[in-house]
Amino acid sequence: MKTLIIYSHPNTGGHCAEILKSVVDELKNKKTDFLLLDLYKMKYDPVLHEDEHYTRGKYKISKRNKEIQKQITDAEKLIFIYPVWWNSMPAMMKGFIDRVFTAKFAFKFVNGYPIGLLKGRKAAVFITSGANNFFSWLIFRKRAAKIMKKDILQYCGIKTKVFQFGGALEFNEKSSLKIKKLVNKGLNWLY
């Protein structure tokens, strides 16, 4: 499996769902092998448990999360899709990262310096926000995009680009066309 899609949205309609549909259609057209992790559908448990708390020396990783880590190891490309919630991401996605992108798997420290362990991979991150792209930049300096790109994925060594669909208020035909364009742009960068 070369591409892993990680999708985090509770609804089956709307902007993120359309992005997912468009991504899947494109990957099928390209005949690219992919695997989809739809976190809400999987009823993924996003809570980091006491015995997983690695900064306290507890490195338990559940069977399911080990499988996911193996899927990440095998993947050359990662695609993340989620809405901006409170300038960040849904708790479901955040919990997924807490439990899966663990120390010794995704990064390690050498003399106090963090080293990403997932080098050689690329990630396209598709996010949607109520604020349009201009206001996301003007007011928040694209913080939501930066958290995922710089603080999380690039920290782990993954080359990352974020594709933001701003002004995601009412979903309609016009949004659907714009989403197709954004997805094409993202996948052209990724492949």
Ligand SMILES: Cc1cc2nc3c(=O)[nH]c(=O)nc-3n(C[C@H](O)[C@H](O)[C@H](O)COP(=O)(O)O)c2cc1C
């Ligand atoms: C809990 C919650 C928090 C949100 N926080 C933000 C935010 O910080 N910035 C923003 O621009 N939009 C925010 N929104 C709006 C969502 O980003 C927007 O509804 C979503 O991207 C639309 O995509 P969808 O149709 O796939 O749900 C928030 C929405 C919810 C439900």
